[in-house]
Amino acid sequence: MELKELPFLTNFGLMLTYKCTIACPHCIVKAGPHRTEEMRVEDAREWLTQIRDYTAEKGIKAGISLTGGEPFYNRELLREVADDAAKKGFLVSVVSNAYWAATREMALETVKSLESVGFFSISTDQYHQEFIPLSFIRNAVYACKKLGKEYDIAVAAVSEEDPAHLALIDDLLEFTEKEKIETALIAPVGRAETAIPPGTLEFSPEPCKASCSMASFPIIFPDGKVIACIGPPIVIPGRHPLHLGNLKQHPLRDLLQQAEKNSILHAIRVFGPSSLVELLRDKGYGHLLPPSFQTDSICDICHKLFSSGKICAALEEVAADDLFTKKVAYGRYYYLHEPEMMEMLDLVE
Ligand code: SF4
Numbered sequence: 001m002e003l004k005e006l007p008f009l010t011n012f013g014l015m016l017t018y019k020c021t022i023a024c025p026h027c028i029v030k031a032g033p034h035r036t037e038e039m040r041v042e043d044a045r046e047w048l049t050q051i052r053d054y055t056a057e058k059g060i061k062a063g064i065s066l067t068g069g070e071p072f073y074n075r076e077l078l079r080e081v082a083d084d085a086a087k088k089g090f091l092v093s094v095v096s097n098a099y100w101a102a103t104r105e106m107a108l109e110t111v112k113s114l115e116s117v118g119f120f121s122i123s124t125d126q127y128h129q130e131f132i133p134l135s136f137i138r139n140a141v142y143a144c145k146k147l148g149k150e151y152d153i154a155v156a157a158v159s160e161e162d163p164a165h166l167a168l169i170d171d172l173l174e175f176t177e178k179e180k181i182e183t184a185l186i187a188p189v190g191r192a193e194t195a196i197p198p199g200t201l202e203f204s205p206e207p208c209k210a211s212c213s214m215a216s217f218p219i220i221f222p223d224g225k226v227i228a229c230i231g232p233p234i235v236i237p238g239r240h241p242l243h244l245g246n247l248k249q250h251p252l253r254d255l256l257q258q259a260e261k262n263s264i265l266h267a268i269r270v271f272g273p274s275s276l277v278e279l280l281r282d283k284g285y286g287h288l289l290p291p292s293f294q295t296d297s298i299c300d301i302c303h304k305l306f307s308s309g310k311i312c313a314a315l316e317e318v319a320a321d322d323l324f325t326k327k328v329a330y331g332r333y334y335y336l337h338e339p340e341m342m343e344m345l346d347l348v349e
Pocket of ligand 1: 215232
């Protein structure tokens with residue numbers, strides 16, 4: 001088994017706003033111009049301080065991703081948080097739809113205005129393009145290249161073989177390299193649950209077997225909620241295994257110490273969410289499982305498992321088993337070279 005090593009807690013997301021200049025039909029968080037929730041700048045500063053203190057103590061070099069909604073919707077907030085994060089020693093990235101890049105000049109001016117941001121992740125796909133033409137993406141890429149900023153282009157698709165997706169990739173390759181394009185499959189969650197036409201996504205009875213590197217990077221919401229990844233679990237209401245807690249109730253240190261011991265979270269990182277499906281089947285809970293999972297999508301597994309209160313309760317019970325916890329701790333150590341869980345469980349000789 002080969003795992004892409006993306007060490008635990010080397011990036012934290014701050015969801016600055018639910019506001020967005022557009023309202024894409026595949027948006028998980030249902031962002032749009034009508035939304036009002038935003039992170040308070042004083043909360044962001046406080047949480048960045050807590051992240052800095054925790055990561056410094058653990059010797060982790062961490063990055064901060066500023067996301068939304070559309071973080072440029074409130075540029076003052078974006079700039080203040082980005083500057084504060086950079087001042088605290090973080091590498092700062094921002095995720096944006098590039099609505100500000102109508103011309104090369106406008107793109108240059110905007111990218112230049114955010115000195116603290118070192119990395120731009122630009123979102124585009126056939127849904128974004130109903131609102132923001134490809135020329136904007138081209139201009140944003142031009143500005144990043146011209147100003148020496150790192151960037152990638154994040155593309156969502158119903159399948160990697162979808163003709164519309166392949167045509168878009170061809171268009172992108174006219175002005176960027178293949179390595180800069182990151183494709184993610186659309187999950188039938190949030191607005192996509194009803195807006196993506198039925199029959200567009202593919203499903204099969206067996207879950208996708210891949211492991212997940214994105215569960216290394218928690219994301220913090222304006223209300224203080226902390227979720228272990230930026231996938232579909234961010235919209236599941238209430239408690240579930242990837243809900244790490246709330247910073248308005250507990251300090252970050254407490255939530256992250258708990259997360260270090262969260263065997264469900266680390267099983268997803270090491271063995272993939274399909275390992276939880278296998279575990280539930282082995283322990284006699286197969287009848288609780290959904291009949292099918294989205295083809296090639298590991299996020300759909302998490303969404304389906306953690307959306308069910310009964311499955312969450314069953315998982316909590318089976319994951320409390322000592323053998324399972326030890327297997328995950330050894331897996332973290334062996335595949336990801338992370339001894340923390342072994343040390344916490346006193347398994348290191
Ligand atoms: S596979 Fe699960 S843990 Fe990983 S990003 Fe998707 S939803 Fe999150």
